[in-house]
Every structure is written in structure tokens, then in C-alpha cells.
Amino acid sequence: MATAAITAERENYLNQEYGIKSWLLTVDHKRIALLYLLSITFFFFIGGFFALLIRLELLTPAGDLVQADTYNKLFSMHGMVMVFFFLIPSIPAVLGNFLVPLMIGAKDLAFPRINLLSWYLYIIAGILMLHSMLTGGVDTGWTFYTPFSTAFSNTKVIEAGLAIFISGFSSILTGLNFVVTIHRMRAPGMTWDRLPLFIWAHYATSIIQLLGTPVIAVTLVLVVLERALHLGIFDPTRGGDPLLFQHLFWFYSHPAVYIMILPSMGVVTEIIPCFCRKRIFGYKFVALSSISIAVFGFLVWAHHMFVAGISLYAALIFSALSYLVAVPSAIKVFNWTATMYKGSITFSTPMLYAFGFVGLFTMGGLTGLFLAALGIDVHVTDTYFVVAHFHYIMVGGALMGYLGGMHFWWPKISGRMYPESLGRLAALIVFLGFNLTFFPQFILGYLGMPRRYWQYPPEFQVLNVLSTAGATVLAVGYLLPMVYFLWSMRYGKVAPDNPWGASGLEWMTTSPPPTFNFDKPPVVTWEAYDYEHIPAPQEARSGG
């Protein structure tokens, strides 16, 4: 039956041209999104492989599986690969790239060639990163703290630093493209207060990418120059200040957390109304909360430095500001919950991921309150408590959102349905595996186990074993969707144009969309999430 459907397939962005050249020289935002999808998936599995080795090493208190230096490289490269080559590009460069023009009724992004350039920069950066890993690796931690990175590490710091420097430009160009596109390319009638909240989230993200990324680029250049030429910017014996590096690093790297989580919030804000058959509760507040997270996110960086040697009063101010950024995050959680009230709720795979996101993000956010409390932070910073906290946000939050979004828009991207029951199973496995992996780490952290430890005192072993067990479950949960997505491309049921009965312009074109997205330019005369006027789909059972 599936094969019969293929022959009837109409022209779309996937079948319009064939051949490697048609992909490598494409300027179609949808094809570039798929190029990104392939590349970030590749890096996700590299980073995940490092994570599994880390967890295996930590099964026993003694350092026995790998050498200390190898372990240090593993956690360093796990962080660099996952942050800069997976999480930061994940939703913006894949789902954002694919969806921003479709959602606002545009033919493409404002600068299609710059979009392709951003992918090539990412690839150049990725090759450089891979090269640095294959020729010895880097052991500075993803944080590159000076003077260790500038004067003491004997590893490929310069190469890895340059790789991240280049990947930063890829990120900046994506952000630039989104800002201009959202301002200039909206379809007639697509006013700012009719924009899907996914777009608002990406707008906020793009602002951070544009304003924050140059700072990390400059900072890494300074590290490279100091290492190569001994400038003395961060070297106290030459009048430099190692804390200056931390200020510069976190000025970007704290907002970078919002580059990872805001798009994910955008995804969840699309999924929940759809499977509740309801408009979003408090549209304006959800939109504004994205913007205020982006703005406040720039004012809290030194909360990473409460024990680093900053002044007492600086610490007080940054602690207070950190609580301010928690308010808009809380607003979002409350609005998502309120959206369910008097809805007509179904539990398809994307919705399960959205539930998972809300649960894990809530826990990640609440433990953020612990870390922002100065007296508590002194004890738990640089322990596994922090490791657990940011994984709840960046993996529990950002990655759950990414997977939810992939399941939600996969029918649009590929034109095929994945097996729903397997999808639900994978969502459940990911959720359980995640909690088993990272919840014990909160306890480990409060007990005092420092992060980045290759060997540890024996009383920490039980919790570490639980964590490693969880990581293997989690790995299954991540492999499963990759398998059935690939399977569905050939054997999945052909997707209708709007399988979920969702609002949004992307569902008003074919699945997969034609190269220029819409056969005739759309004109918008309705509010976002206009579920009153969209029929619910027949019980969306599919595939398999």
C-alpha cells in the first residue's frame, strides 16, 4: 500500500531534484534543515558515545576503565560537542530552519545563500573539532577556564577553540537570518500578535545568538592568542586576571542556555494547544516571557561565579537578578498547564514529549532556585548537583522539546507517519531513563561529590551505579526514534497534509511541502491557535 502511494506522490522539495549536488548546493531552507539534521545527529551520537564512556568509568570508585587524562578529555569533548555542535544548532537550525518560513507564510528565509553558508561553516567547524579529537583531543572542560587552558593544558586547545569560534559564526548567521525573515517576510495578515509562539521563541533566541555569540568568539580568540603569544590578558604573573575570562565566558554561555531552551519552549507551545484542541492560554504573556527571558538572561552570568572570588556585593546582585529570570519561566509552565483546562486532550507521541518537557523543565527550573540561593550555591556548585540541574534543563528540557518537535513535524518533513505505538514507547523510555540517570546526581551533589572526578570515594558508588544504569536505558530511548524514523521514510504510512489537525500555515501546504512552500501565497485572517475552527483529525492512529 505504501509503495502505491509513492508513485502517486506529487512534486515536493524532496523529489524535485536528485543527486548529491542538488543537496550540497541547495538554497532551499527545508533541504538545509535536513543537512543540519544529518550533521547534528552525527555529532549527537559522538557526544553520546563520550557520555556512555564517562558513565561506564564512573561505575566503580577507582579510575579503571580509562586513564585520568582520557577521562578529562571525554567530559571536555562531551560538553563541547553536545553544547556547540548539537544543542545550540538543534532546534533552530533543523526545526527553525524548516519551519520559520513555512509558519509565517514565506517562500524561504530572507538570505537563502547565507543559510547555506551557515551550514558550511558548521561543517568546517565540525571537521576541525573532529580533527582535534582524533589527533589527541582537548582536556580543558567545555568551559576553557584560564590559566589552565592558556598555560597548563598540553592538548589541542587552539584547534578546539577555533572550531567553536567558527561554529559561532554559523550560529550568528542563522540568528541574523531569522530576525530579518521574521521582520520582513511575513505573509499578508500575519501580524506580530498572530505569530505562532514558536516564532516568538525563535525571535528571542536569535537576538541572543546575535548579541551573545560575538562575545564567546572574542573570548576564544583571546584564549588562542594568549596561548600562542603569551599576551598576559588572563595571566596574573603578567598583570592579567583569570577571572576576566570567566566573566567573558559566562556572559555568552549563560544566555546560551536560553539559546538551547527557548526554541524547545516554542515547540512545546505549539504541541500543547494542538493536542488540547485549544488556543494557548495567555498568548501575550507567553510571547513576552520569551523576550524577557532573552533580556534578563544577559544579566545573570556571574551566578556561575559565586565562589570564584567575585565581591560579596556583586554576588548579591547577581543572585537577585537570577530570581528575576525565573519568573518568566514559571509563567510559561503555568500557561501550559492552564491551556489544558477544559481542553479535549489526546496523548499522541508529541504530547507525551511535551508532558515530559514540562515535568523535567519544572524540576530543572526549581533546582535552579537552589543554585541561585547564595548560601546553597557555595555548597553545591561544581558538584553533581549542578551537573544534574543543567542536564534537567538542557537534556530533560531542550532535548525533550527537540524530540517532541521532530515527532510533531516529522510527517511534514518526510511526508510519512512513524509508528505511533513505538513513538509513545520511546517517549516513555526517554523519560524514565532520564530520571534514573540524573535524579541520583542531585543527591550525589548534595553529598558533596565534585564534578569532573575520574575517581571518587566509595560511599558515592551506589548512586553512580544507578545513574549509569539510567544512561543505558536513555541510550535505548534515543536510538529507537532514529530507527523508526529511518524505517518510516520507506515503509511509513503516507502522511496527510495535516495529520494532527493543527493550526499554523505549515499545515496548510502539502506534506512534504513544495520547494517554494505554498502554491499560492497565503493570506492570514485568523488568530494563532484558532482551534475553534479547525476540525480535529480522525483518531490519529497511523503507521506500523
Next chain:
Amino acid sequence: MFDTFPLWPTRASTTAGSVDALFIFLVALSALMSLAIFTMITVFAVRYRRRRGVASEQIEGSTALEVTWSVIPLFIFVVIFVWGAVIYFKERTPPRGATEVYVVAKQWMWKLQHEEGQREINQLHVPLGRDVKLILTSQDVIHSFYVPAFRIKQDVLPGRYTTAWFHPTRAGTYHLFCAEYCGSQHSGMIGQVVVLEPAQYENWLSGGGASGTMASNGQNMFQQLGCSTCHRFDTQGRGPNLVGLFGKPVQLEDGRVVTADENYIRESILTPGAKVVSGFKPIMPVFQGLVSEEQLNALVAYVKSLNPSPSGAAGGPTVVPSGAKPQETKVQ
């Protein structure tokens, strides 16, 4: 069972109690908030699951609700902030008269100097029930001095002093961890803090090894390096008189006023040109690279000992009870 699988860290300092209190409050608050949210989601998911013939109700939102769930959390956050800040303020303000220990961190060990002259590596003996102030610096990269049982942590930076303090409330042996990643053997840069009953501590102090107090060692260096030729104990010297200097405000040549704390003394020895005292010429030679961190600590201890007040004045052991021997216990 709980020795091999503890769920709560040992509480062995005054700070630990106050940190735990806030932590427990936050755990309760978080449990309550997540329970509320998860219950709502579950109730809605069951109550409003799709049923034939029942349509959803379109609700635009509610400004009153939005304001409520912004302001109430904000109010709670203010409470947490103030509570956390009060604890931190105490943690960052060493009490007067605390016993001082100088800590020099290097890849990958902790070197500790007691005022009385004792030196230790990867082990710190302190008396029960007395305030202990740490004055920390690093010879190479950034480290972090972390004692979970005391709930204190302080990064240790090259090129300057940071300080921390604690008041041990329970005798025993506790983990000392390096908590800031510092290279290959970061996880091997661990040690022990041994809290002894005062009598046992005095006994340990007299146990030998020390050749003079830190201040007296500093005084010897002060002579050897020729500091005393300019820094005289009258007003005739080419450098400022250092008696009573520590902790006092100093008027600088460029008009600024700084406090003569440990960092100021340190900087003025290593790079004297950075902050020249008003009325003096920048003629002092640079000692950067000429004195080790331990020697520098001794010089700083000496300058501090020139204060007539008893703040941190070095005093040798007085009464030495015999027979009490420190017991090595299991690390907690």
C-alpha cells in the same frame, strides 16, 4: 549500611546547619510546587481527555491569573534570596580572632601552613569549637577548597588571596576536595580535614616539625631581603612604617584609599608600583618571582603580627597535655 550509602552529608560546622535548613525548606517548597503542577496536569489530562461530542472551550487567558502567578512566585523568590544571602554574608565574613591557616594549592596537592609554624600536606588539623580562617592562594591554575561536611567552598586563584572560614562543631575526619577542575589528577587532589578536641589539638601542635612561627619566619625573611632597611619602625624610613598597618585604610599617591588587607600586602610586595602610598616614591624593587608562595605567606603573617591588637596574632602552644593522641577515624 549508611556508611556505604549515605543520603545526607555529615554536618560538622556551624554553617552546615544553616545551609541544611534552607536546603530542606527549598526541597519542601519544590516538592510542593511540582506536586501542585503535576497534580493539575494529571487532573486536567484525565478530566478533559477527548470524548465524543465534548468540544474544548476556547479561553483566551486571564490577566488576573497571570499577575497572580507572577507576583506570588516573585514574593517567594525574594524570601529565598534574602535567606540565601544572609547565609552567604556570614560565610564571606570571617569573625575576628579566628585561627589563621594559609593554604597554597598546586597541581595536585594542598599545602597548609599554620600560624604556629606547622606545615601539612593534604591534611589539615584544626581545633574543635574555634573559628578557623583560611587564606588561600594557588601556585598554578585555579583550584577550589571544598569541605562538604562544613558546606564551604572557595576557589583558590593564582596571584591573589581568597578567604574562607568555618567553625567546626564535631570532631572527626572529613573530606577535603578540589572542586575546580585543575588537570590530570584533579580527582586525586583530595585530602582530609581532621577536627580535634582542643587538648588533642594542642598535643598535635607540639608534635614537632615546626621551626618557629610563621611570623618569626617572616621576620627573618624581612631582614634577609633587606625590607627592614627602608621599612623602619619610625618615620625616618624610605618606605612606610608597617607597624599597625594591617586592616587600616591607606591613602595612595593617586588619591585612592584602599584597605591594607592580605591582598594589598601581597600585591605591594610582588608589584610595589601598583599601589604606591601617598608621600613615598616608587623605589621599591619588584619581588614577583623572587619569593615562593609560602615565603610570601610568612611575610604577610609577619606584617599582620606587627599590629598591637590581638587580631590573629601568632602565639605558640602554651600548655601541652601529654598522652592525648589524635585518633584517625573514618573519613566522613
